[in-house]
Amino acid sequence: MEAFLASNPYFSAGFGLIGVGAGLSLLRTGGIHAISLVQRRLLVTVEIASRDPAYAWFLKWSADLQLKQQQTNTNSNKSLVEKLLQSNQLSLETSFRRASPSNAFNSTLSSNTNLKSNSSAASFALVAAPGRHVFRHANAFFLLERARDKGMLNLQTGAPFETITITTLARDRHILLSMLEDAKSAALKEEEGKTIIYTSYGPEWRPFGNPRRRRDLRSVVLDDGVAEKLTTDLHAFLRNGAWYHDRGIPYRRGYLLHGPPGSGKTSFIQAVAGDLGYSICLLNLSERGMTDDRLAHLLANAPPQSMILLEDVDAAFARNRDAKQEGFQSMVTFSGLLNALDGVAASEERLVFMTTNHIDRLDPALIRPGRADVIVKIDNVTDSQARRMFLRFYPGYEALANQFVIKIRPFFGEKSSDGDSDELLSMENKRCSPAALQGHFTLHRDSPEDALLYAEDLVGKETSNKH
Numbered sequence: 034m035e036a037f038l039a040s041n042p043y044f045s046a047g048f049g050l051i052g053v054g055a056g057l058s059l060l061r062t063g064g065i066h067a068i069s070l071v072q073r074r075l076l077v078t079v080e081i082a083s084r085d086p087a088y089a090w091f092l093k094w095s096a097d098l099q100l101k102q103q104q105t106n107t108n109s110n111k112s113l114v115e116k117l118l119q120s121n122q123l124s125l126e127t128s129f130r131r132a133s134p135s136n137a138f139n140s141t142l143s144s145n146t147n148l149k150s151n152s153s154a155a156s157f158a159l160v161a162a163p164g165r166h167v168f169r170h171a172n173a174f175f176l177l178e179r180a181r182d183k184g185m186l187n188l189q190t191g192a193p194f195e196t197i198t199i200t201t202l203a204r205d206r207h208i209l210l211s212m213l214e215d216a217k218s219a220a221l222k223e224e225e226g227k228t229i230i231y232t233s234y235g236p237e238w239r240p241f242g243n244p245r246r247r248r249d250l251r252s253v254v255l256d257d258g259v260a261e262k263l264t265t266d267l268h269a270f271l272r273n274g275a276w277y278h279d280r281g282i283p284y285r286r287g288y289l290l291h292g293p294p295g296s297g298k299t300s301f302i303q304a305v306a307g308d309l310g311y312s313i314c315l316l317n318l319s320e321r322g323m324t325d326d327r328l329a330h331l332l333a334n335a336p337p338q339s340m341i342l343l344e345d346v347d348a349a350f351a352r353n354r355d356a357k358q359e360g361f362q363s364m365v366t367f368s369g370l371l372n373a374l375d376g377v378a379a380s381e382e383r384l385v386f387m388t389t390n391h392i393d394r395l396d397p398a399l400i401r402p403g404r405a406d407v408i409v410k411i412d413n414v415t416d417s418q419a420r421r422m423f424l425r426f427y428p429g430y431e432a433l434a435n436q437f438v439i440k441i442r443p444f445f446g447e448k449s450s451d452g453d454s455d456e457l458l459s460m461e462n463k464r465c466s467p468a469a470l471q472g473h474f475t476l477h478r479d480s481p482e483d484a485l486l487y488a489e490d491l492v493g494k495e496t497s498n499k500h
């Protein structure tokens with residue numbers, strides 16, 4: 034039998050083929066193992082997902098790098114390697130003021146072309162397109178792979194989920210790390226002197242538009258002592274974290290600024306955030322899809338060094354009552370808001386600012402200490418405010434500032450300490466708002482004399498009696 038099989042050519046050929054096949058597959062597996070061993074030993078790979086802030090930082094940094102290299106090497110003196118490495122597969126990203134975080138960073142790319150007519154509203158950016166790109170930096174080569182997972186979409190923005198993978202030789206790992214560090218520093222440098230405004234996207238906080246230039250605290254002119262009172266309280270709170278922790282008191286402070294429209298509530302909060310180097314987390318309680326759980330999660334997970342801003346707190350619940358008619362789909366309940374503000378689980382520092390035009394419409398539970406620890410009225414202009422605002426717009430014109438205050442006083446009624454409260458109220462309501470005063474001075478920006486001459490124009494510009 035054995036002899037028969039051995040002498041059978043079909044059998045021995047089949048046997049030989051199986052042997053060759055097995056050998057090849059062994060070689061293939063060995064090859065794959067060898068390649069992965071080499072990859073593991075010789076190469077280093079870093080993967081960055083699009084939800085990580087480093088994703089936008091790196092994409093922007095690499096686009097900047099390519100642009101810099103293009104500018105320094107004109108086509109004529111470029112080496113062949115550099116010509117080959119120059120990627121022509123670019124992706125155009127147009128960003129608007131309300132941009133996703135990646136767009137927010139990309140919008141300032143040096144390769145961008147601002148739309149002349151509305152440069153702050155939209156800009157173009159050219160970044161590496163999905164695919165593979167090879168680039169050279171600090172005498173090392175890098176493979177950048179931008180992959181897009183079309184199956185996974187960010188439900189809030191509709192953007193596909195992406196990853197960047199950067200590969201280089203293991204011996205150049207330190208360059209890779211310093212590149213990431215550079216990308217981070219460049220991105221953070223852009224935020225220096227700026228205030229980042231976050232807004233909620235689903236359960237997370239995302240930057241809202243580009244970081245804004247910090248507003249000088251002195252540019253918000255409040256009545257005598259008001260700004261000082263608020264800033265002193267804020268600084269004392271921020272200095273005394275250990276005191277709160279030692280006594281087991283939740284480390285949070287709530288501020289309620291109330292008063293007529295255009296009196297500087299929001300401007301003051303922006304300025305104070307800038308002064309402290311804090312970000313602002315803008316929370317809209319009437320937002321579609323907002324629920325008690327989401328609100329609690331957002332309040333408990335605000336970015337570090339940020340303050341929460343709840344504007345027009347009175348409006349959210351007034352509207353919710355008519356949700357059906359007005360199409361609001363916020364599901365936040367009043368008790369949900371109170372629980373979120375109390376933040377049972379949160380032990381981190383938390384600063385909450387609330388604003389309203391109608392303090393009388395607020396439920397006492399919302400403004401009790403612990404939720405609103407400091408309640409301050411930010412009102413229409415007093416003599417002192419009008420004078421200081423005049424001098425901010427027209428520095429040095431002391432005499433005109435005094436004449437201006439005297440001239441506008443009869444238009445609005447003069448606040449006297451002995452007047453009865455009704456009379457006082459009606460007079461206060463007639464006084465003009467700082468916003469109206471700002472408009473008047475802006476109109477006459479080149480002429481303090483005209484600002485004084487046309488002071489009558491301010492009559493009827495008061496805003497507090499319009500609602």
Ligand SMILES: Nc1ncnc2c1ncn2[C@@H]1O[C@H](COP(=O)(O)OP(=O)(O)OP(=O)(O)O)[C@@H](O)[C@H]1O
Pocket residue numbers: 252253254255292293294295296297298299300301388389390467468469471
């Ligand atoms: N006290 C102030 N000092 C300087 N500028 C002011 C002041 N108040 C208002 N302004 C100017 O008026 C405009 C509107 O101000 P802001 O939005 O801060 O008012 P607000 O009190 O928050 O109004 P609302 O209650 O309608 O939200 C801003 O451009 C701001 O510069």
